[in-house]
Amino acid sequence: xxxxxxxxxxxxxxxxxxxxxxxxxxxxxxxxxxxxxxxxxxxxxxxxxxxxxxxxxxxxxxxxxxxxxxxxxxxxxxxxxxxxxxxxxxxxxxxxxxxxxxxxxxxxxxxxxxxxxxxxxxxxxxxxxxxxxxxxxxxxxxxxxxxxxxxxxxxxxxxxxxxxxxxxxxxxxxxxxxxxxxxxxxxxxxxxxxxxxxxxxxxxxxxxx
Numbered sequence: 464x465x466x467x468x469x470x471x472x473x474x475x476x477x478x479x480x481x482x483x484x485x486x487x488x489x490x491x492x493x494x495x496x497x498x499x500x501x502x503x504x505x506x507x508x509x510x511x512x513x514x515x516x517x518x519x520x521x522x523x524x525x526x527x528x529x530x531x532x533x534x535x536x537x538x539x540x541x542x543x544x545x546x547x548x549x550x551x552x553x554x555x556x557x558x559x560x561x562x563x564x565x566x567x568x569x570x571x572x573x574x575x576x577x578x579x580x581x582x583x584x585x586x587x588x589x590x591x592x593x594x595x596x597x598x599x600x601x602x603x604x605x606x607x608x609x610x611x612x613x614x615x616x617x618x619x620x621x622x623x624x625x626x627x628x629x630x631x632x633x634x635x636x637x638x639x640x641x642x643x644x645x646x647x648x649x650x651x652x653x654x655x656x657x658x659x660x661x662x663x664x665x666x667x668x669x670x671x672x
Contacts, residue, residue: 470499470577477550483566485551491518495546495574502647504580508589509549511556520545525622532636536644544578546571548590581650583614584643587621606639615646
């Protein structure tokens with residue numbers, strides 16, 4: 464496990480980043496929040512208006528739901544790590560551009576390398592498609608488990624989408640969080656090599672047809 468000082472150095476570098484035009488319109492860089500020693504890392508798409516204002520990921524109603532769902536499986540928000548594909552808010556919350564992703568994702572890659580999570584949870588379509596390099600929609604693969612780097616990746620709905628979708632979508636997210644909990648418990652009690660024996664062999668981080 465890396466030291467916090469390495470992580471803080473990366474955060475300082477990101478805070479002063481001017482590598483793409485998004486830096487010109489941001490209020491704050493939203494580097495991420497939580498424990499650099501987290502076993503679980505949540506990854507979303509990009510900061511929204513409130514995140515840009517506060518400099519923190521997943522605040523407001525979406526953040527409250529994420530915090531609540533973590534609590535329901537016995538995890539405190541401060542014990543996980545939450546980040547986004549992009550560290551700056553795209554104008555009008557549009558989708559990230561390929562050039563922005565290429566410029567910004569080295570920060571995310573380094574975060575993942577330093578944290579070394581055992582479970583990565585992608586929140587919503589964009590993060591899921593990017594990390595798994597798939598065209599499959601989130602409603603098709605949510606709640607499944609994938610071997611990804613040295614972790615298990617579990618896609619779930621974006622909290623904002625769950626809030627818009629009502630009781631059905633909220634129930635689906637709760638199902639996915641139970642999968643997250645089971646996976647954490649399994650990995651913590653198994654040897655690393657045996658940890659993936661509980662993951663279906665047909666799940667791979669390759670594009671899904």
